[in-house]
Every structure is written in C-alpha cells, then in structure tokens.
Amino acid sequence: MKKFFGVFCLICLFALALPDNAYATSGSWYRIEQDGITFFKQPIDSDNQKLFLLEKTYYLYAISTSNGFLQVELFDNLNGFVKICGYVKAGDVVTCDTPPVLPYYPTETLTINQSNAILKAQPNANGEDIAVALGGQTVCFYGRAWQNSDWYYVKYQNDFGYVQSRQLSPLLVAPHPTPIVLPQPDPVPDQTITDTDEPQTTKQNFPAEVILILLVCLPAIVIVLLLFMPQKRNKNFNVPKPKYMCESDTFDDLDLL
Numbered sequence: 001m002k003k004f005f006g007v008f009c010l011i012c013l014f015a016l017a018l019p020d021n022a023y024a025t026s027g028s029w030y031r032i033e034q035d036g037i038t039f040f041k042q043p044i045d046s047d048n049q050k051l052f053l054l055e056k057t058y059y060l061y062a063i064s065t066s067n068g069f070l071q072v073e074l075f076d077n078l079n080g081f082v083k084i085c086g087y088v089k090a091g092d093v094v095t096c097d098t099p100p101v102l103p104y105y106p107t108e109t110l111t112i113n114q115s116n117a118i119l120k121a122q123p124n125a126n127g128e129d130i131a132v133a134l135g136g137q138t139v140c141f142y143g144r145a146w147q148n149s150d151w152y153y154v155k156y157q158n159d160f161g162y163v164q165s166r167q168l169s170p171l172l173v174a175p176h177p178t179p180i181v182l183p184q185p186d187p188v189p190d191q192t193i194t195d196t197d198e199p200q201t202t203k204q205n206f207p208a209e210v211i212l213i214l215l216v217c218l219p220a221i222v223i224v225l226l227l228f229m230p231q232k233r234n235k236n237f238n239v240p241k242p243k244y245m246c247e248s249d250t251f252d253d254l255d256l257l
Contacts, residue, residue: 027063029100030070030093032056033180038146040087043069051086052143052153057176059100060093074105074142081107081140082155101178108141110154110168117168119161123151130161139163141171 037054043066054060060072069087077083115135120127123145133139139154151162152171165171 027061029096030060030062030072030088031096031100031180032058032060032092033094034092036146037088037092039074039143040069043067043071043087045089047147050146053146053149054088054143055106055173057178057180058106059096059104059176060088061104065090075107079107080109080138080155084142100176103176106141106173108171108173109138110141110152110171111138112136112167113169114167117163119154119156119159119163120151121161123148123153123162127162131156131159133163139168 032054033056035056039051039054040049041051042049060074062070062072064071068090070090071085071087073083073085075081075083112133112135117133119130119133121130133156139156142153142155145151145153145162150165152165152168154163
C-alpha cells in the first residue's frame with residue numbers, strides 16, 4: 001500500500017513539473033468569409049500593426065483571445081513556409097463547428113520574373129530595403145498588402161517583406177473547396193387572398209359599397225334627367241286663330257290694351 005501511494009505521489013509531482021506547452025492547446029477554427037480581413041502583428045488596431053490581407057474562404061486556428069482580437073496561427077513549417085502567429089479582429093471571422101478540410105490556407109509560391117526584386121519593409125518604393133531576391137528564385141506568398149494590393153507580403157529565404165506584384169509570376173488562388181453557406185433570408189409572409197377568403201371579404205364590403213354608390217349617383221342621375229329630359233306638349237292645345245277685323249267691327253280703348 002505504501003509503495004502504491006509513493007508511486008502515485010511521484011506521478012503527480014511529474015505532471016506538475018511538466019511545462020505548460022506539454023499540454024495540447026484547445027483552440028477553435030475560424031473562417032474568413034469576407035474580403036479585406038487584416039492580419040495584425042499585435043492586437044492593436046493601427047496602421048503600423050497591419051501586415052497583409054487574408055484570403056477569403058480559408059481558415060485560421062485561434063489559440064487565445066485578447067482585447068477583442070483572436071491570436072491565430074497561419075501556415076505550417078512545410079515546403080519553405082514558416083508558421084507565424086498574429087491577430088485578427090474577432091468580429092471579422094466566423095467560428096466553425098467542425099474542423100475544416102485541407103488546405104487550411106493557400107500555399108502559393110511565386111517566381112521572380114525580373115533580374116531581381118527588392119524586399120521592402122513597407123509596401124511602397126520608399127520603404128527600407130530588407131533583401132534582394134534574384135531572378136528565377138521563388139518566394140512564399142503570405143498575403144496582399146492591406147493598403148496596396150499591388151504589393152505582396154512574402155518570405156524569401158529567411159526574410160519577410162513586401163515585393164511588387166509585377167516582379168512576380170501571376171498569383172492564382174482558388175477558393176477553398178468547402179463552399180461558404182450564405183444565411184437564408186427570412187420568408188416573406190404570403191398575403192395572397194385565397195379562394196375561401198374572397199367571398200367572405202366581398203360579402204362584408206358589399207352593402208356599404210352599394211349604399212355609398214347609390215347615395216352619390218342617384219341624386220346626380222335625377223338632376224341630369226330633369227335638366228335634359230324634353231318637356232311633353234299637350235296634344236289638345238289649339239293655337240288661337242287670329243281675329244280679322246271687318247268694316248262692321250268696332251273697338252274701343254280697351255281693345256288697345
């Protein structure tokens with residue numbers, strides 16, 4: 001019994017003595033479903049902390065959160081690429097319920113198509129020179145510059161920097177094989193009147209409509225008829241014949257009236 005207890009204590013002490021990175025980090029996968037999502041060096045929303053734009057439809061693995069940012073890993077140490085850690089805004093990416101299928105992120109290598117290409121610390125001609133890549137050699141593409149898509153953030157040998165896209169072979173990034181599920185719009189309620197509702201509505205509105213029409217139209221019809229109906233003449237009316245005077249006729253002053 002004492003031996004068992006001693007072995008148990010040794011196991012516990014050994015477990016406590018293990019470094020933190022000996023345990024598997026439980027993180028989450030997130031998907032880039034919008035254009036223009038920025039990869040930051042530090043969890044600070046400022047221009048000097050922005051590195052490049054992330055490729056839409058691909059995935060990031062988040063290992064921690066800080067100030068509304070997710071600390072994420074990008075790439076694996078394979079085929080000339082180096083895993084880098086950076087930050088994205090938590091509200092710019094979408095969490096995934098299931099792990100994604102490969103590839104998690106596009107691994108594109110580009111060739112220098114000029115005699116040489118200068119890696120810059122900033123994506124502009126005035127940026128500090130970092131290294132010179134010779135013609136025919138390849139660089140690992142990481143992303144487009146956030147303020148100028150004509151510059152690419154690349155890795156050349158052991159150096160990282162920006163190179164003008166015209167100095168490189170064409171970049172062709174296909175969408176991730178898993179399609180993005182777009183949210184379905186809310187259904188619009190059907191306001192079409194059914195056959196059963198139509199007679200009821202007609203029955204309810206019929207008396208009021210008829211009464212209103214009669215009250216408005218009947219007086220107008222009566223007035224029109226009275227104004228334009230020809231008057232009837234009396235058939236027995238005889239036009240008096242004029243009286244002709246003769247020599248024997250006499251008249252007095254009353255006849256002149």
